[in-house]
Amino acid sequence: MTQVLTTKxxxxxxxxxxxxxxxxRLAIRALYxxxxxxxxxxxxxxxxAGAHADMxxxxxxxxxxxxxxxxPQIAELGARGEEFHALRSLALTAEKRMMxxxxxxxTHRGAIxxxxxxxxxxxxxxxxxLATTAEAxxxxxxxxxxxxxxxxxxxxxxxxxxxxxxLYGGTGAREAAATGFPVVLExxxxxxxxxxxxxxxxxxxSLHALFSVMAVLxxxxxxxxxxxxxxxxxxxxxxxxLSNGGIYATGAHESAIELHKEFSRRRxxxxxxxxxxxxxxxxxxxxxxx
Numbered sequence: 001m002t003q004v005l006t007t008k009x010x011x012x013x014x015x016x017x018x019x020x021x022x023x024x025r026l027a028i029r030a031l032y033x034x035x036x037x038x039x040x041x042x043x044x045x046x047x048x049a050g051a052h053a054d055m056x057x058x059x060x061x062x063x064x065x066x067x068x069x070x071x072p073q074i075a076e077l078g079a080r081g082e083e084f085h086a087l088r089s090l091a092l093t094a095e096k097r098m099m100x101x102x103x104x105x106x107t108h109r110g111a112i113x114x115x116x117x118x119x120x121x122x123x124x125x126x127x128x129x130l131a132t133t134a135e136a137x138x139x140x141x142x143x144x145x146x147x148x149x150x151x152x153x154x155x156x157x158x159x160x161x162x163x164x165x166x167l168y169g170g171t172g173a174r175e176a177a178a179t180g181f182p183v184v185l186e187x188x189x190x191x192x193x194x195x196x197x198x199x200x201x202x203x204x205x206s207l208h209a210l211f212s213v214m215a216v217l218x219x220x221x222x223x224x225x226x227x228x229x230x231x232x233x234x235x236x237x238x239x240x241x242l243s244n245g246g247i248y249a250t251g252a253h254e255s256a257i258e259l260h261k262e263f264s265r266r267r268x269x270x271x272x273x274x275x276x277x278x279x280x281x282x283x284x285x286x287x288x289x290x
Contacts, residue, residue: 016079017072019126024072026289027115028064030282031108034274035060037206039256041214041237042263043274050260051225051269055105063108066101070094070112071119078120079127084148091116110173110275117141117149117177118279122286132290134189134283138180146178172220173272181279188213188280195247202281204247207256209280211246213273214238221271230268237262 035057038045049056074090091112098108121140125132141149153174176183188209195205215238222231237259246252263269 016076016127020072020076020079020123022289023075023119023122023126023286024068024070026282026285027071027075027119028068029285030115030278031064031067031111033202033206033281034278035064037203037210037277039253039260040207040210040274041234041256041259042266042269043260043271048264051264051267055102055107059102059105060107062101063098066097067094067108067112070097071115074116075119075123078123081124081127081144082120084145084152087116087120087145088152110271111278113173114177114181114275114279115282117145118181118282118286120145132286134185134287137283137286138185141177142180146180149174149178173275181276183213183217184276184279184283187216188276189283192280192284200247206277206281208242208247210270210273210277211238211241211256213276214270215242217270217273217276219270219272222268226266226268230266233266234263234268234270 035044036046038047040050042051044050044052044055044057044060046057070090074087074094077086077090094112094116095109098112099106118137118141121137121144122132124130124140124144125136130136191212192205192209195208196202200208215235219231219234222234226233241252241255241259244255249255
């Protein structure tokens with residue numbers, strides 16, 4: 001009897017580890033996919049550093065390498081049904097490791113938070129035998145940790161995002177996560193699915209989804225760098241790109257490259273939109289891997 005229980009326990013541990021590792025791989029794939037995409041206005045890619053003077057592709061690769069164990073670990077915490085404080089503690093440790101790897105450059109703080117929560121939620125769903133649709137994963141974040149996510153803002157260190165919200169209002173990363181990532185579910189993911197269904201490449205689907213998010217998101221990265229005028233420029237540029245046909249238009253990539261040059265010149269980098277793109281492709285792949 002003892003041997004049977006031990007075998008079952010070992011099998012359970014192996015299963016938990018296996019599903020967590022598979023989720024972690026998809027999270028890293030999503031981040032690498034976002035990083036490798038080009039053109040994407042103002043953002044770091046293998047081609048150039050965009051609007052940034054303090055980071056480039058090598059900085060991001062060091063950051064990704066530092067996070068290779070984080071996403072499986074947080075997926076496993078989610079699979080075990082851990083409380084938000086445990087997830088947050090692990091995320092803060094990952095953030096310190098990232099900053100050490102990048103020389104104190106913030107490359108993936110948003111991803112550590114957003115993709116970390118989605119990985120934990122995917123782990124929870126998989127461990128309970130639930131479907132890992134995008135909607136189910138996002139609602140799991142809300143149902144399990146939404147209230148604690150919002151409460152965590154009290155007494156939190158003042159960040160650029162909090163400073164921007166104090167100046168201009170609007171919602172931030174905590175509110176977006178606590179309410180189940182509405183811009184991903186309602187905007188980015190439907191666009192990504194549609195473009196792929198029309199026979200376009202994953203890169204084109206990603207680019208079209210990125211512009212769709214840029215057109216509506218109150219991106220605190222943009223507000224921090226360019227204020228309301230910068231945000232208006234970014235949203236208007238994205239809407240113009242989409243109204244002209246987006247990736248379906250003749251010369252779409254050339255138009256996106258010109259916007260990339262202009263964003264970079266203005267030092268505008270839609271990092272919040274990039275985070276939402278990574279969340280989008282992660283959720284798409286989680287669904288596909290059921």
